[in-house]
Amino acid sequence: MTLAIETRALTKRYDRHTALDGMDLAVETGSVFGMIGPNGAGKTTAMRLLLDIIRPTSGGATVLGRSPISGGAALRREIGFLPGELLLEGRVTGRSLLKHYAEISGPVAAGRIDELAERLGLDLSRHVRKLSKGNKQKLGLVQAFMHEPKLLVLDEPTSGLDPLVQQEFLSMVREAQHNGQTVFLSSHVLSEIQNAADKVAVLRNGVIVKVGDVASLRASAVRRVFVDFADASAASIQSTLAALPNLDHLTVTDGDVVQVTGTVEGHIDALVKAIAPFHVVDLRVEEQDLESSVIDLYSKEANK
Amino acid sequence: MSQSPRTILPLTRRDLADSWRGLLGWTAGVTGAIFLYVPLYSSFSGENAGFDEIISSLPEGLASTLGFEDLSSGAGYVQATYLGLIGFVLFTIAATLWSSAAIAGDEESGSLELTLAHGVSRVQVMAERSLGVILRLVWLATVSTLLILALNDSSGIALEPINVIGGCLTLLALGVLAASFGLAVGAITGRRAYASAAAAGISLVGYVLNSLGNQSADVEWLHTLSPYHWAFGNSPLSNGADAGALGLLFGISALALVIGGFVFTRRDVSA
Numbered sequence: 001m002t003l004a005i006e007t008r009a010l011t012k013r014y015d016r017h018t019a020l021d022g023m024d025l026a027v028e029t030g031s032v033f034g035m036i037g038p039n040g041a042g043k044t045t046a047m048r049l050l051l052d053i054i055r056p057t058s059g060g061a062t063v064l065g066r067s068p069i070s071g072g073a074a075l076r077r078e079i080g081f082l083p084g085e086l087l088l089e090g091r092v093t094g095r096s097l098l099k100h101y102a103e104i105s106g107p108v109a110a111g112r113i114d115e116l117a118e119r120l121g122l123d124l125s126r127h128v129r130k131l132s133k134g135n136k137q138k139l140g141l142v143q144a145f146m147h148e149p150k151l152l153v154l155d156e157p158t159s160g161l162d163p164l165v166q167q168e169f170l171s172m173v174r175e176a177q178h179n180g181q182t183v184f185l186s187s188h189v190l191s192e193i194q195n196a197a198d199k200v201a202v203l204r205n206g207v208i209v210k211v212g213d214v215a216s217l218r219a220s221a222v223r224r225v226f227v228d229f230a231d232a233s234a235a236s237i238q239s240t241l242a243a244l245p246n247l248d249h250l251t252v253t254d255g256d257v258v259q260v261t262g263t264v265e266g267h268i269d270a271l272v273k274a275i276a277p278f279h280v281v282d283l284r285v286e287e288q289d290l291e292s293s294v295i296d297l298y299s300k301e302a303n304k
Numbered sequence: 305m306s307q308s309p310r311t312i313l314p315l316t317r318r319d320l321a322d323s324w325r326g327l328l329g330w331t332a333g334v335t336g337a338i339f340l341y342v343p344l345y346s347s348f349s350g351e352n353a354g355f356d357e358i359i360s361s362l363p364e365g366l367a368s369t370l371g372f373e374d375l376s377s378g379a380g381y382v383q384a385t386y387l388g389l390i391g392f393v394l395f396t397i398a399a400t401l402w403s404s405a406a407i408a409g410d411e412e413s414g415s416l417e418l419t420l421a422h423g424v425s426r427v428q429v430m431a432e433r434s435l436g437v438i439l440r441l442v443w444l445a446t447v448s449t450l451l452i453l454a455l456n457d458s459s460g461i462a463l464e465p466i467n468v469i470g471g472c473l474t475l476l477a478l479g480v481l482a483a484s485f486g487l488a489v490g491a492i493t494g495r496r497a498y499a500s501a502a503a504a505g506i507s508l509v510g511y512v513l514n515s516l517g518n519q520s521a522d523v524e525w526l527h528t529l530s531p532y533h534w535a536f537g538n539s540p541l542s543n544g545a546d547a548g549a550l551g552l553l554f555g556i557s558a559l560a561l562v563i564g565g566f567v568f569t570r571r572d573v574s575a
Contacts, residue, residue: 048417051421052420053417053420053421053572053573054572054573054574055571055572072425073422073423073424073425073428076421076423076424077422077423079421081418081421081422083414083417086414086418087413087415088415089413089415090322091325092321092322100318101418103311103314104315104419104422104423104424105422105423106423140418143418
């Protein structure tokens with residue numbers, strides 16, 4: 001197993017706050033690795049450190065086997081980077097700007113830029129400053145992917161993209177993985193990258209609180225449940241459900257149909273078994289935004 | 305692994321391609337200033353023009369502050385109106401705007417991050433962006449030289465062509481000095497406001513020290529501190545460019561750029 005990215009106690013402090021606090025991360029070569037967390041969690045800081053845009057306060061990183069600082073321009077030629085806040089300006093066409101970036105990155109195969117632009121539905125003849133946010137994002141994706149780098153570092157790649165283009169982006173990620181490229185991407189909404197990533201790290205306040213595959217994260221996620229009962233008293237249902245350890249925010253509304261809502265942490269098995277003796281009219285389980293539910297989970301644990 | 309086809313000065317070429325419209329405007333400004341002032345010499349100068357009388361009627365100190373003591377000669381006139389005043393102001397403003405935008409402005413807008421994420425070193429960014437600014441100043445100096453030479457006979461200023469070149473080269477040196485301070489401070493701080501203050505500041509301080517030094521023999525020593533005086537103190541349009549002054553101005557500029565580049569390679573770049 002080789003690692004495309006390895007960080008050892010990577011730390012970045014500014015005057016007052018710690019943006020990244022001892023991050024240990026291992027991203028296998030050829031994998032798609034996602035990093036989620038709320039804004040300010042340290043995702044962008046981590047990526048900037050890997051690209052040597054900023055320097056660590058302590059700890060270190062190895063990217064494609066080299067230090068970002070000593071690897072310099074030669075290392076960055078093998079990386080495709082999409083910044084989180086993509087600001088493109090200038091009275092130039094998209095094609096002209098991409099040609100410029102091609103000159104200062106790895107070699108770009110002929111026709112590659114047009115192929116990518118066509119896939120994403122990007123008009124290269126338009127002036128960059130007149131492009132919408134979504135189209136600027138597409139341009140950013142093209143410049144990151146066009147030289148088929150060994151490593152793609154993508155900060156919030158799906159932001160501003162409509163769902164169809166997001167799908168196209170996901171297929172580009174899969175193709176990259178198929179070619180042996182490594183993809184390291186971030187999002188504050190896990191649902192946007194859960195289909196792409198093999199492994200996900202959850203980042204909060206500059207600390208990784210959890211690393212796992214998407215399925216295990218989902219298993220530990222918090223779900224909202226809605227259950228409607230007939231032919232049962234609210235009191236008996238209340239007493240049955242209140243005993244369940246992983247059911248929170250329980251509300252029971254009496255009526256012809258007794259309506260119950262709550263949140264379940266982890267598996268819903270216990271709930272399903274507890275309600276089995278009753279006449280269940282309806283059962284709905286909604287997955288919360290997975291990232292926020294995971295964050296909830298770990299902030300609760302931290303407060304315990 | 306296949307090697308990327310390296311192209312020559314990609315960042316400088318990008319800068320020039322992005323800025324040619326603006327440069328066209330500056331060229332028009334320089335052209336306008338020269339066409340406005342230089343031809344006027346023929347109508348003001350000469351034995352009967354009475355220009356000296358106008359000057360002597362000015363409040364004491366004002367003429368020396370503006371460098372207007374010697375308006376009757378062609379060299380003195382072009383020095384006082386264009387080289388030492390309007391041209392100096394135009395070069396200072398252009399150097400300030402361009403140098404503060406090159407690194408600091410790009411950093412504040414967030415574009416520098418993406419450039420640095422590519423296969424370029426910080427030294428390369430600093431060197432190529434600086435070259436882009438200096439080349440644009442060289443263009444303005446070249447335009448100034450050619451226009452003054454073109455008007456040399458018709459306006460009656462009657463300058464030695466080599467001195468016109470020397471004078472404009474000296475003006476360029478002052479522009480490069482301002483630009484270097486702006487580039488260096490921008491590279492060190494990443495703040496456009498600081499870069500602008502440094503570029504405009506070095507020009508303004510030089511001008512003020514020169515003007516104060518003109519007022520009396522007691523404060524004439526201020527001239528030694530003034531880049532403006534180093535450049536223009538020996539009247540390059542009459543006597544030719546002062547090689548020592550040029551060496552000093554370009555040397556300080558180079559030093560500022562090296563210091564700026566040194567810090568730039570060692571600091572965080574923020575969006």
